[in-house]
Amino acid sequence: MIDPIFLLEAAVNGVLLGGVLALLALGLNLIFGVVDIVWIAYVDLVMVCMYLVYFLVMVYGWPLWLAGALSVALGALLGLAVHLLIITPILGKAPVNQLLATGGLLFFLQSFATFLWTTDHKTVRLALPILEVGGMFLSFTRLIAFAISLVAMLGLWVFLRRTYIGTAIRAVSQDREAMALMGADPQRVYFVTSAVGGAMAGLAGALLIIQYSVHPFFGAAFGPLTFMICVLGGLGNMVGAFVASFVMSEIISIGGVVISTEMGYVIAFVVFIVMMFARPGGILARRG
């Protein structure tokens, strides 16, 4: 039998992982809710930002916070570029093609990263202590990342609730056509959404690089999980995605300790498939 303290440790680590996953899922969900396209390459944008932070900190010796800020800016720029160059020309096309165009971007980013930076795993090492709380070992780095992502999500919430453009974004995700009739400029809403979604990818990149090593296939490793969290929470549903992140991260974290890392993921994916059938609209949706 497994010592309960290990389970508790796994549960706490699950919560910490969930915070960063939630950040990823909220960024993707924000874009999906407004533009109605799943960016298959979203986590690959995160990967690019992780490389940026790695090089700025480890090669050029920048302080981490400054590199992180630049990573957020790069994320926003990438988000805008993806929207302008890839999404805009295919906005009215078949959903399949929209899905696949961003899939092509996934291939492009993955292999270009392989070309530029090889497949070596790269890590930013932080000399931060590991806390011992009641027999559990918790990484201080993860605690900080968790706290920052919570603050960022709170910031997103305030932005969507309290600002004019935020209100417009929420309105568009509810009804695209009506919003254009009300005199709001959908183009501007799309731009802001893609930039904000990209910025969240940049922030997530900065928070992930201090916990995980980056390699060109990082997107392939975290991507499927992120999409599933979004669908599990209900595509476009922010609160649902937030809850789903923690459900999935707990399953992965505890399953990983009890059985094995892969089986943790397998169980999480099976839960996703089953939930898809039980509640197709997301875990928080009312049964219709």
Added chain:
Amino acid sequence: MRPGRVAGAALLALLALGPFLPMGGMRQYILHVLIQILIWSFIGGAWSVMGRFGLVSLGHGAFLGLGAYTVTLLWNFYSLTPWIGGVAAAALTVVVALVVAYPCSRFQVVGHYFALVTLAVGEVVRLLIIAERNWTGGSLGLSLKPATGDSLLAMQFADKRVFYYASLVLWLAGLWIWYRVDRSMARAAMEAIGEDETAAASVGIHVTRFKMGITMLSAGLTAVGGVAYAQYISYVNPDTLAGIGVSLRIVFAVVLGGMYSLLGPTVGTALTIALGEYLRVVFGLRFIGMAETIYGLLLILFIIFLPSGIYGSLRDVVARFVRPARLASGVR
């Protein structure tokens, strides 16, 4: 259709004579590339059987992996001939497809949701193969137990020409099945379902039955493709035969060629494999990743500018020039 038929017959004759054409020292390499193109075209065709009706699966790697691993494990551990093992693999895959497709159809999981559910299925199969590393070899993959010399029973041959003809037959069979589906009632029904499920159901189309049927057909064919690939390469690996990577690769090749036409998947697959080989030869090991980078870039450009694929677009252009002429002569 007369010139088209002549061109088709000529192409077929060329393919049948393929291994005996003079190719010099490149023979083995060219045959290897051709075999890969034929097998992956068959798999692409299997995908497009359901993909063309809006059932976009991003998890066909699951079916491919199940097929390849079932036949390999049965041969390695129980020495079961791939002829029976292949049937078992296809049967198992069809059952798995049934388990996934039934609820998908019942609960109207369509569009984005369907793509993401199938993506999860693909990842589940990949991770299960890695997790069961004691007998699947995990991420290191698994080699087929070699038979003694050439063996029809073990489907192992030293001569590539045998595999060439086998894959040619497989490819033709795939085209024939695609054509039969294209000319059947199922096509009309599936197109109606793809447009509007509720409307299709209201005119008496059995939505669930058709969707399940087409999914099972597609999955079974994909598993057969996986079996063929495993027998040819005699090595299976979870990352090349299951999961999101290979699933997307299948879809891209088909979309590149055009999923609404008989030869679209073949054209797309041939182009992607030829491009990959060409870039690999040109850039070699100096620029690892460059070939795939160009490939990814081309994909984006194609999807933006030629959404019905290379073959589909070419055919539309040809049709625009040929049809008015034929109509005019018909009037006369």
